[in-house]
Amino acid sequence: QVQLAESGGGLVQAGGSLRLSCTASGRTLSYYAMGWFRQAPGKEREFVGAISWTGGSTPYADSVKGRFTISRDNAKNTVYLQMNSLKPEDTAVYYCAAGGSLPRVVGGMGDSWGQGTQVTVSS
Numbered sequence: 001q002v003q004l005a006e007s008g009g010g011l012v013q014a015g016g017s018l019r020l021s022c023t024a025s026g027r028t029l030s031y032y033a034m035g036w037f038r039q040a041p042g043k044e045r046e047f048v049g050a051i052s053w054t055g056g057s058t059p060y061a062d063s064v065k066g067r068f069t070i071s072r073d074n075a076k077n078t079v080y081l082q083m084n085s086l087k088p089e090d091t092a093v094y095y096c097a098a099g100g101s102l103p104r105v106v107g108g109m110g111d112s113w114g115q116g117t118q119v120t121v122s123s
Helices: 102-106
Strands: 003-007 010-013 018-025 031-037 046-051 068-071 078-083 092-099 118-123
Touching: 003 092, 018 031, 018 092, 018 118, 031 068, 031 078, 031 102, 046 068, 046 078, 046 102, 078 092, 092 102
Parallel strands: 010 118
Antiparallel strands: 003 018, 018 078, 031 046, 031 092, 068 078, 092 118
16 A cells, blocks of 8 residues: 655745645555545545546646646656645645545545645635
């Protein structure tokens, strides 16, 4: 099973940007669909976006569409989440997930999950 580790979280002002990374170990990410999810205090985990193993399909949640971009570098075994125009409501712990198919990842049924990285957006 692949192990995932997120990094890049932090504190940023509204309107700012952050780039999160999700690096894999144990197995190559090349044939996994990957996803990003987030969970705010007192709320359920929600889907943010995902990317197919080829990178050719990148569905996003409506709340982040046009502001967030997912990309992957299979040579570095890393997936990225570029977050622009951040809003206070984007504050959450962000998790990455790996799965065998894009629909499974989008549906929250990833096979592997990271421990999460905190993103805090101040107003």
